[in-house]
Amino acid sequence: MSTQPELPLNESPLLAETPSRGGRTRARPVASWREHHGWSASASLRRLMSRPVGTLLTVAVMAIALALPLTFYLLLGNVQKMGEALGQNQTVSMFLQPSQGGSAAQLVAKKLRDRPDVAAVTVKTPQQGMDELAKMQGFSGALHTLEDNPLPFVLEVLPAQGVSADGVERLVTDMRGMSGVDQVQDSGTWRQRLEALLGVGQRAVLILAVLLALAVLLVVGNTIRVDIASRSEEIGVLMLVGASRAFVRRPYLYAGIWYGLFSGVLAAGFAVLVELSLADPVARLGHAYAGKLQIDVLPPWLLASVPVAAAVLGWLGARLVSAWQLRKAA
Amino acid sequence: MIRFDQVSKRYEGGHEALSQLSFEVASGEMAFVTGHSGAGKSTLLKLLGLIERPSHGVITLEGQHLGKIGRSGIPKLRRRIGMVFQDHRLLMDRTVFANVELPLMIGGMAPPERSKRVRAALEKVGLLAYERQLPATLSAGEQQRVGIARAIVAKPMLLIADEPTGNLDPTLAVEIMGLFAEFQQVGTTVLVASHDLPLIKRMRKRVVVLDHGRLVADVAAQEVL
Ligand SMILES: Nc1ncnc2c1ncn2[C@@H]1O[C@H](COP(=O)(O)OP(=O)(O)OP(=O)(O)O)[C@@H](O)[C@H]1O
Numbered sequence: 281m282s283t284q285p286e287l288p289l290n291e292s293p294l295l296a297e298t299p300s301r302g303g304r305t306r307a308r309p310v311a312s313w314r315e316h317h318g319w320s321a322s323a324s325l326r327r328l329m330s331r332p333v334g335t336l337l338t339v340a341v342m343a344i345a346l347a348l349p350l351t352f353y354l355l356l357g358n359v360q361k362m363g364e365a366l367g368q369n370q371t372v373s374m375f376l377q378p379s380q381g382g383s384a385a386q387l388v389a390k391k392l393r394d395r396p397d398v399a400a401v402t403v404k405t406p407q408q409g410m411d412e413l414a415k416m417q418g419f420s421g422a423l424h425t426l427e428d429n430p431l432p433f434v435l436e437v438l439p440a441q442g443v444s445a446d447g448v449e450r451l452v453t454d455m456r457g458m459s460g461v462d463q464v465q466d467s468g469t470w471r472q473r474l475e476a477l478l479g480v481g482q483r484a485v486l487i488l489a490v491l492l493a494l495a496v497l498l499v500v501g502n503t504i505r506v507d508i509a510s511r512s513e514e515i516g517v518l519m520l521v522g523a524s525r526a527f528v529r530r531p532y533l534y535a536g537i538w539y540g541l542f543s544g545v546l547a548a549g550f551a552v553l554v555e556l557s558l559a560d561p562v563a564r565l566g567h568a569y570a571g572k573l574q575i576d577v578l579p580p581w582l583l584a585s586v587p588v589a590a591a592v593l594g595w596l597g598a599r600l601v602s603a604w605q606l607r608k609a610a
Numbered sequence: 611m612i613r614f615d616q617v618s619k620r621y622e623g624g625h626e627a628l629s630q631l632s633f634e635v636a637s638g639e640m641a642f643v644t645g646h647s648g649a650g651k652s653t654l655l656k657l658l659g660l661i662e663r664p665s666h667g668v669i670t671l672e673g674q675h676l677g678k679i680g681r682s683g684i685p686k687l688r689r690r691i692g693m694v695f696q697d698h699r700l701l702m703d704r705t706v707f708a709n710v711e712l713p714l715m716i717g718g719m720a721p722p723e724r725s726k727r728v729r730a731a732l733e734k735v736g737l738l739a740y741e742r743q744l745p746a747t748l749s750a751g752e753q754q755r756v757g758i759a760r761a762i763v764a765k766p767m768l769l770i771a772d773e774p775t776g777n778l779d780p781t782l783a784v785e786i787m788g789l790f791a792e793f794q795q796v797g798t799t800v801l802v803a804s805h806d807l808p809l810i811k812r813m814r815k816r817v818v819v820l821d822h823g824r825l826v827a828d829v830a831a832q833e834v835l
Pocket residue numbers: 621622624626627645646647648649650651652653654696805
């Protein structure tokens with residue numbers, strides 16, 4: 281008893297008061313909660329930065345997985361837009377038999393104009409057809425060798441606005457049944473096919489997006505799982521000194537959020553790069569066809585929401601894995 | 611405060627580490643648990659921190675039946691207990707300061723008050739000068755004292771220490787035991803496992819003796835010679 285050191289008990293902040301309930305200050309639960317969130321966010325970020333190569337690899341894999349559906353979506357949107365642009369003013373061409381002269385052509389044209397499902401009919405004489413062909417590169421030489429014009433009268437029929445694909449189909453059938461008609465060429469079926477194809481493409485992009493989101497979830501989950509496994513000792517200590525599972529988990533959830541956020545930003549960057557590299561060829565293609573077709577860029581809200589969605593995915597992956605992993609550790 | 615009622619503990623595939631142990635420790639009392647190696651001292655302390663669960667019997671802490679505390683209630687219980695572990699259990703990648711700060715951070719104390727408390731605790735164990743260092747750069751005894759600082763920093767109502775002076779020289783060991791006694795004086799219940807008999811005798815506190823998991827002697831403080 282004589283060796284007991286004499287210490288000024290009342291001056292020590294440790295001993296001045298009676299024992300508390302573990303130093304918890306209940307007056308500031310929100311403040312301390314916020315503080316720990318801040319701490320977890322920055323601590324997890326520091327941890328990721330402390331092994332930059334591994335972090336970068338994980339983020340890159342996730343970013344590619346996110347960029348893929350985004351790129352497909354971009355391509356699909358552009359193909360659709362092009363299809364629409366090309367589909368506009370899509371006329372049905374009616375080739376008359378070579379024996380049919382100008383008056384016969386005008387007669388057929390009048391009959392067609394009287395139909396409610398026809399907006400306009402243009403009659404192309406054989407000479408006009410020849411001129412058009414002559415303008416095309418490579419043909420002019422060959423055409424000069426022809427003695428007389430082998431081309432028939434052609435009627436370009438523009439279906440009325442709002443006539444459905446089926447309606448156009450009916451019109452075409454009627455046209456085929458008219459006298460003096462050699463053949464009717466309807467590029468509308470081409471449009472129909474493109475539309476069906478785009479429908480398949482849209483579904484495919486959706487499936488792809490779901491699958492790759494799952495891949496992102498798995499990549500994040502596995503990275504966090506390895507992280508937690510390598511820190512099982514630290515987790516054990518935290519739990520021994522009274523940390524709740526939410527407390528222990530928090531930095532790992534933030535790590536998931538960071539992974540998601542970074543990969544989302546990178547994926548949006550990839551998508552913009554793809555846009556930029558496509559802009560020129562698409563413009564050229566548009567020029568060749570309709571005259572003024574530009575690349576259809578991804579809307580800014582979509583680009584902005586990619587990192588947000590990815591962060592949510594990252595959080596979810598970390599949450600699922602940590603719930604399971606910490607149960608094992610406890 | 612602490613009440614063991616016919617408590618037995620059998621580890622999986624092992625023999626009984628504790629058998630039919632019954633004793634009480636009053637609030638504000640300080641007691642030593644001693645016995646040979648393997649007698650069950652660590653096991654007894656682990657049951658109090660719910661690191662292990664008893665196979666039989668009832669343990670109550672402040673009237674609370676520990677067996678009724680589910681997994682989600684464990685953190686709350688541990689925040690009320692300061693534990694010093696036989697193997698320190700420090701976070702090797704965080705500074706001494708951060709290690710000691712841990713219980714306060716978990717408890718949600720504001721940072722300014724936190725640093726004041728951490729410094730006070732480190733000063734108590736004589737390690738204030740080491741606050742910026744990593745535990746790995748400290749000697750075993752110094753690491754042990756970091757663990758002690760961490761156990762006392764949140765001013766727990768119950769302090770349980772497993773061989774807290776195992777790596778300390780006799781002078782330091784006496785100082786640390788004196789520190790525990792100080793805590794007892796301000797109302798903390800203290801339970802220390804130790805087989806350092808000379809030191810235990812010197813402290814003149816109650817001594818509970820275990821032998822192969824059985825309580826074989828319970829010597830009151832006045833009777834310690
Ligand atoms: N996790 C475990 N699994 C199985 N048996 C265990 C476990 N922990 C302890 N034991 C056994 O229980 C008995 C009591 O162990 P305990 O650690 O409580 O002894 P102790 O009194 O603290 O010993 P020491 O003084 O060496 O620290 C020992 O026989 C030990 O082998």
